[in-house]
Amino acid sequence: MTDFAFPSKKVLIIGSGIGGLSAGIILVKLGFQVTIIEKNRQPGGMMRSYKRNGIECNVGVHYLGSLDKGQMLDRLFDFLGVTGQIPIKRMGTGGVIDRYYMDSDLLPTGMFDMPEGLDAYEQNLYQAFPRERKQITAIVKNLHSATRKINSLEFLFSGQNDFEILEHANPMGELMTQWNCSPGLRAVLGVPAAWIGVPLSACPSFYHNMVLASYLLSSWRLKCSGSQMADVFADRLKSLGGRIITDDAVAKILVTDRIATGVRLRSGQELKAPLIIGALHPKIILGMLPENAVKPSYRKRIARLEDTHGICGVHVAVNADEHPELDHNLFKIHTHPDGNIADMIFYQMRKSEKKEKNLLSILFDVPAEPWEKWSGTRTGCRGRDYNDAKIREAEKRIKGAQSLFGPLENYQILDIFTPLSIRDWVSSPDGTAYGVQRSHRQILSAALLNRTAVKGLFLAGQSVLAPGILGAILGSLVTIKFIIGPQWFKKAFSDLQIG
Template sequence: MKIIIIGAGLAGLSAGIYARKAGYEVEIVEKNNYAGGLCTGWTRKGSYIEGCIHWLTESKKGDLNKIWHEIGALDDTVTIYDGDTFYEVNINGHKINMWTDLVKLEKELDQYATPNDKKILKKFIKNIKKSMNCGSVPSKKPFHLWTMMEGLSYGMKMLPLIKVMKEYGTLSIEEFGQQFESEELKFFFTNSMIPSNYSTSSLLATLGGLMIKNSGVPSGGSKPLIERVTKKYEALGGKLNLNCNVDEILVENDVASGVQLSDGTVYNADYIVSALDLHYLTKHLLKNKYEISEMMKRDQDKIKNPTCSLITAIYRTNADLSRIAQTSFYKTNEYTVLNESYTSIGIKHFGYEPTLIQNGKTVVQVNLITNEDQYNQIEKMSKEEYKAFKQEISDKFKEIIVNLIPEMEELEDLDVVTPKTYVNYVNAYKGSFMAYAMTPNNKQMMIMNNELPIKNIILASQWQMTPGGTPVAVVQGKFAIQTIQALESKKNN
């Protein structure tokens, strides 16, 4: 039996590895000349640029950690870097750290808290403790294959968190931060590594993993990780076809027979695994003939289901950045990007790992969260306007950085990434690098692997569960093959 997988990102490679382990013949077709999809890194002027991993969920233990090892993403040769701080904010001459130690964190934040603020902080710290050992994405098998007992067992495991997540799930991070009377604490919570329109429960869950040193960064970053996974897939006998852009999935009478590339080449298969953006799947590869109802419903309510992307300006410097936190947020004078106003800036450097300091130069990034309206403005630009816009962004952020951190006065331009970059390379919907945002009072999205009426097209995408990201992608790759195994077993019985 043969499986064709569309897309050699983390989900596609994961599906490929589990398909080979199950004994299936499998080929992956990938439009780019490299594997990795969104989980990637690249080189400019001899300097490595990290394009994905800010932290790796369950980097040391847990069911998801087993998957990282099974697909070769992690092994004994990989060092995991656990920072002492998640991020630092700089406001009113103060440096305040989101320490990954609860005692240090509470002590630090108490310095800026009013009596009322201390009550909010005490409760928040208590609830971080509750989230520390509850795991992340369910990763043993897809929900539609769970037995009643497995569902009850998972429910019991999550019971301590249900009340907590329900309470914090009604507040955005922005709203949570605005509860504080202290100007410093308002800024501290509303300028974090997670978009401020996400629910506070997202921040709570992330901090739970960080506090137990289970959300570190693998040495080398995303590109070496993907190279290890690709090597594992090919060592198992899987075939990887690069520079193969799929134009259409061939379907007749609600049965898929294969895929056709843009050059006319046809790959036939018994099953097609779609390991790419689900919007691109339905609109382009299936020519709008089939839909995923849950996504259509969410796309009609952009208030509850926004997507977000990034503008990233990338530089390098000879400066010694050892005194500067790996990720820092600074309060700034108001500036505007694509008609949106900002009063802060996030700066990240990669001096924490010696191998990433190349020729004495450290890479520095500015990441700016953007929305769909900003993407739409970029999409309307001509080539000349787009090129000028990227240079304007690079110059603007460089000026802000140098004013804030004088040591970086010799910043050298490397690259600028925009939402359009994500569209060009991975066909990302509206340039989104993850799925829909986890906004307050919004239900968790769960799209089954066999959601489409074409039962031999199986989904393996980060878009199947909010908020997406690497954990969802790698798990859905595994789930796709388990779904195929279940369908084949049913046929044989």
């Protein structure tokens, strides 16, 4: 990448989540002059954790896939220059990465273990569903082929549509119906799709396989906090010469004749640049554009995009002697009789900054209604009844956790976040956790979101390609491919491709 440069071309990036920071690092390495603008006091967006009673509580990083030497995220971290600075710990050394508990009789043992490795996964599926060898063979064959494609990152370099979108748009749930899979098998395969906020019946097989494969290849937990991870990315950008302006939101994107020219900040300051990247939800970027900057059809397409649901999180300090760290995650899953997932709760028990306390994190989807009556209020100003409602919800979830962890005595609730907290923290519409939903229905309307109808304005972040740390970094690469063109992209990034 050294013989390649775009000297002194200025770029402004709105938002310093993993999408904005990764795009910034790559562009600064290409020779662009990068300035990131972040509304919060500290960079990192959802990647950043927060401290309660001396304990770091993570928001948007609970585990990461494909970080073993040479695997996809490891190569991307290497490329971004952050490997080694983000301490990580391998999960699943005891043979389990994720343990699923089903509340129905769809699984004979009521439980399924997702291990590390595709072969081990296949064996566990055979064991749990001995009568479905044919179906499992077909599922795993597809998974192998998706893994090869994803790991090689060939989709970034091929001249075809990114992700060969149309070929792999068939929902995984539909394929499983065609293959006559049992509700139990459907429930197990539904978990990775539900984790990215898409029901299996609507989840394009490519997205399903990408998420599942990325965690099966190897799964890792941070040995540091989300805040430290965010600081590593922010420091890397600054060490290369990039700049981050914090505590000042972008209020308006300046556009003349449908060409982006700069941004106006909340403070009134104006920054000019011929290139702007909105690394946050496309609907929020749309709201920053002057009324006549885009055609009504573009406005309508973005405004109509369906988002993923909101998530609530409860962080609880528990006695470390009674509740040791688990090196795998637990999922409690409530299914419909047809095996489709109705409700899923994620649990993680890990060490905390305090020796005598471990941190139990519980994440669960919530319908919007219970929190709607506070939607007109801002974080910190919602009053006592909101706090009481949060505590009631937390107590209910902690009680539910006891069926997995045994009696939880002397616990201390550290914090509870709701979709409203996420909405206010990172400006995600209605607190959507994973942004635009990658469902088959939206395969066309959500395709190529990286480009906009305004010249010089591009998008990045979890909504443009796929959610998660990996998905957002890949999304940044696709955006940069649009900016510099496929020829230059191939030249600049060929080291990333393998196979």
